Amino acid sequence: MEELGDIVQEFLVESHENLDQLDRDLVALEQEPGSRELLSSIFRTIHTIKGTSGFLAFNRLERVTHVGENLLARLRDGTQVMTPETTNTLLRMVDVVRTLLTTIEETSAEGEVDVDGVIEAVTACIEGGSPAAPAAKAEPAAKAESAAKAEPAAKAEPAPAAKAEPAPVAEPAPAVEVGTVPAPVAPAAAAEEDHAGAEPGVGQTRRSIAESSIRVDVDLLDKLMNLVGELVLTRNQMLRAVTASSDPALARTGQRLNLITSELQESVMKTRMQAIDHLWSKLPRVVRDLSSSVGKQVRLAMEGRETELDRSLLEAVKDPLTHLVRNAVDHGIESPADRRAAGKPAEGVLTLRAYHEGGHVIVEVADDGKGIDPARIAEVAIKRGLLTRDQVAHMERREILNLVFKAGFSTAEKVTNVSGRGVGMDVVKTNIERIGGAVDVESTLGEGTTWRLTIPLTLAIIQALTVECGTERYAIPQVAVHELVYLDGQNGRVIEHAMGAQVYRLRGKLLPLVRLDETLGLPDSSGDRDVYVAVLQAEGRKFGLVVDRVLNTEEVVVKALSSRFKEIGMYAGATLLGDGRVALILDVPSLARRAHLNVGAVDRAQAEIDATKGGNDNVDRLLIAGVGERRVAIPLDMVTRLEEFPLERFERVGAREVVQYRDQILPVLRLAQLLGVYSDTEQAASVPVVVYTERGRSVALAVDRIVDIVEDVVGAQRDFGDDGLMGSAVIQARVTELLDVRRAIMAADPRFDAEGVDTDGGLDLDPTMMVGA
Template identity: 70%
Template sequence: MDELGDIIQEFLVESHENLDQLDRDLVALEQDPGSREMLSSIFRTIHTIKGTSGFLAFHRLETLTHAGESLLSRLRDGAQRMNPASADALLAMVDTVRTLLGSIEESGGEGDVDVEPVIAMVAACIEDPAAPKPAQASAPAPKAEPRPAEAVESAEPTAPVQAPEQPEAAEALAAEVVESVETAEAVPARAAKGQASDEPTGQNNKRSIADSSIRVDVDLLDTLMRLVGELVLTRNQIVRGVSEISDPALVRTTQRLNLITSELQESVMKTRMQPIDHIWSKLPRVVRDLSGAMGKQVKLAMEGKETELDRSLLEAVKDPLTHLVRNAVDHGIETSAERVAKGKDPQGTLTLRAAHEGGHVVVEIKDDGAGIDVDRVAQTALDRGVVTRDQLSRMDSREIIALVFRPGFSTAKKVTNVSGRGVGMDVVKTNIEQIGGAVDVDSTLGAGTTWRLTIPLTLAIIQALTVECGAERYAIPQVGVDELVFVDGQSGQTIEHVSGAPVYRLRGKLLPLVRLDETLGLPVRNSDRDVYIAVLQADGRRFGLVVDRVLNTEEIVVKPLSGRMKDVGVYAGSTIVGDGKVALILDIPSLARRAHLAAEAVERAQVDQADSRPRDSHIERLLIAGIGERRVAIPLDMVTRLEEFPVQRIERVGSREVVQYRDHILPVIRLASLLGCYDVEEGETVPAVVYTERGRSVALVVQQIVDIVEDHIESRSDLDDDGLTGSAVIQQRVTELLDVRRAILAADPRFYAEMSESMVGA
């Protein structure tokens, strides 16, 4: 049935349900022939099957049901009265419809099912209501007599089971029955002999489409999802508790419980998933009517309409999606005359695209219209006081385009019933963020605009990062977390302050920070060292959230908040973590808005820094390594890869140290010895920077890999040590700049000579 379309599958399921109801109703009608309510219900059911079969081009099915509809119409209107002959004819029609549906399910077509005898039987009842039914040979039903009680038994649309004609066939059938009830202990034995234990014995074992689906109340699914959520919470608590107990058997049982819970959760989630086509199906009409009213030609293309979303999210996405589509037709796509003048096709194209990406659903609304004029957006933002001229000067084109999401912002030249009133895009953004999603826009002037919605698969269970601040625990939705940074006080790292706002220098760029303790009114710690920074992304900005500890990442069940907690404005919900404690879920967009002042301070500081920077400084990407108390910077383009070698694998050959690496013998150079540093006692492994040139590699052993930075380097050539080119202030610490080639020559003068010899020998 995979090759049949969704419409046909739904038609088959509903028709089988209707036929079962018809069997019961016709039998009941025979007992109460004058029930107009029953007659009307039967007529509507047959009419529905007839209409859909005609739409799907099942002509024999349409003709058969039309004949039955004609008889039912006379019975309903009182032109004739229900009698056994009419009941038999209608039940024969139901049996034949069921046979046709079985053929459609098996082959996709009506096959060679003959409907003419039953049509003649029904016609005979119309012409002569008292006439007896035709001979049994004219009825297509497989049973000897299509009595009402037997009609229900013939519901299976697959080929009927024929009684075996020979004793050998009867014995084989009996053997199959006995085999089907064999005990579980016998199954492995037979499997060992090469016999298939679960092989179907014939076509009758195939499950029909009518038996492959059932209708379930939505409230029951919601209840089941809540119970699965509670099971996930309990699973998390058990997993955490067992991790502290060294019992292998209990650990294995817990791992099995973990696997089963995950599979159950995934299966229950699938019951709530519905294709996004449920809301896309209404958009062709929207595009048609709107483009016609505006004198435009717009073709709507849809890709990925089978992509599934939780049903609770479909309703939340419907209005934002509809608004973006209307906006694209109104603002984005030009009139036919304007498009022809620009050398475009007179018909514009609006493309809807949906796909699963990284645990989310990404929906794109793309048009090939005029695009967004960045200069016009910037001027509108200035005129309306959305941004200042100084702020605008520091924004790139993508940030300027994102201003369309500000409340009250609109560039429409005139107000229509579609757009231009200054409402809409901010509401779209707010609605998407309320369900844990994000909205972004990308546009090229003259080529078109793409609106991108990132939507979670479900709201009930999400991946979250659990952190600690003070004595309290909080959960951060994993979708908004870019990376984690530990501010190591022993390495001299610290949080800085610019114009009173906290910032952190991450890879040479200032990152605005939000202190969670200050935001929530918790006791503020006095030190800015030995803390964690969760680098988050929201509202088109990156910012860091300062917390005391990072605990772990786990699936959490989202619980709604009371009204008072919602008023706080920084919480998106609550959950119960693995140890049974309650944790509040942080609202990342709300925290991003609180980071706005710090971001402005960072922008001002970066402008000031750019104005005061010496002209001879330049940007470099460097790997910072720790060697004793000293810090050394290695140009990143001189780093082939980073490795950690077990100490026991480092061997000595003559006066050199070497290590076996990727089927080669790799020379080892200890930078601590080269620079005359105190050699700190080693652990089980040593970090090394592998440098490769012309097929030869060398391992530069350091004591610690600190960071990778991108910064403006102002070098001072005040060092004359071998292998060093000078020093610079990087991350507020004096750092020595390593010349890799000179360092290798200082440690091993024959390294490049041997390289040349090997190249000549090659």
């Protein structure tokens, strides 16, 4: 069934349902041959199957249903009278249609099923003659039906009529098989008999496509999703209780509950999913009409039609997506003459692409047009007073391109019925961010533009970072969080002020800050020391949200807010945390707008900092780790991944300390041992590690803490040292030792450069470098 397209599967399911209804209607019609209601119902059913089969290029099926439709039209219009022979012929047609559908389901094609015999039989009925010779086998059944029809009791009591039903249904199959229909009929009939007579699980090798689906009311699914949401909340509370308990039996029960809840949540969410093709199906007409009206040739390509999205989000994405498509045709793709002059084909290509990534659905609208000129965008922004030339000079290309999302911004030279009024892209961004998504643009001048929508899989349950400010807890959608920074006032990492704006120096760049307590009118409980900064992105720029504490990341169930809370515009919803407390979900875009970020002041301050650097490009990106009282800098390009393992995850293989990591047994190198310092991780509940991988071999460098990731000028201070150290440098006003990762590993395992790889996928580290060796 997986090989069949979604449209074909839906056609097969509906057709099987229609055929079952046809069987019942035809038998009932034999009892009431003059019923126009039954005739009209049968005619509509056959007409539907015929139309769809023609669209899907199932020619044999179309031929059979077409001639059957002709016969039913005569019966419906009263030009022909219903007879037992007519009923047998129509039932025989239904059986052949069922055989064709079964063959399509099993082989994705109609195969060699011969339909000429049944077509001749139906044609003979239309012309008023006797059915074709192969139909003679069905005569006993026809006589039995005629006799049943002649009995007066048959009309008075429904039971005899019901008993007569199997006769016309069962007999036509052998009649079709003789000289007309090849072998596929017999297996299909046999399969149906086996299925009808066997108990569940006995003699069944395959479930038919008609039996693999069921129609469910949407309201019931919504109610089921709400119940799953409540179960997720209960699961979170249970896990919180398990963490506080030392009962191993309770821990196992909690793990089992967590697994079952996650699987149930995923399954229920799938029932609400619809293919994005439901949304895309109307766009070819939009592209066709618009390209014709503006004199362009545009071909629409679609990739990832089967990508599924929560049905509640499809409607929210409809208008933004339609606007992006119209904008691409009107603005992006050039006229045929301009394309030829640029060495391109006259026909432009507009590509819709959808795929899953990181728990979200990514929808791209890409054209191969002229692209967006950043210089043109900047000039328009300066002309309209949105930015100054000094600000533009220090903006990145991506930031300039994102100016197209400003309200009222337009580069169109003339107003048309499609564009030029400065209304559209800001609405696209607002609508997408309203559902917790994001929109971005990439463009190369002369090659084309790609608009990228990042959409959550569902609005009901999201991943969120829970934080604390004062005595209140809040949830931040994980999609908006880029990183977390801890400001340790004792180490000189404090909030600064640049031209009246609160900023933090993040890897050499000034990050504008928003204090959550000030924005929400809460009392200041932390000052400028010992706080956390959640680095968020909104309105095309990054900013830092200052909070008192970061708690954890968990799945939260989004609850709608009352109208009073919505009017505040600061919250996207509410949720119930694992400890039973209520937390408001922050609306990141609204938070950024309400905070009135002093972007201009930050940009001017950044320009001054850049000028003082004198153009020195000798900047290294370093991971700063704490080992005992010492600070160690590791080149970021040597870091494959950062992990943190609970202490109980560390095991021993002989004299070696290892940890299980991604189906590997990963050897552990303690930097404290290498540097000969006391490590405070021996008493800690978990140990941070830096994973380094080379040629498929990995090693975990255990440290005491991860301090920061910095961009710093590192050069003259270097001097080669021993034990894997390259020397030292002053970074963030602190003396920091520079680690040579490969030399450190070679000190632990001189065979690291050897070509052989252990069966466990790790390194043969010298046991003397392991803790406790």
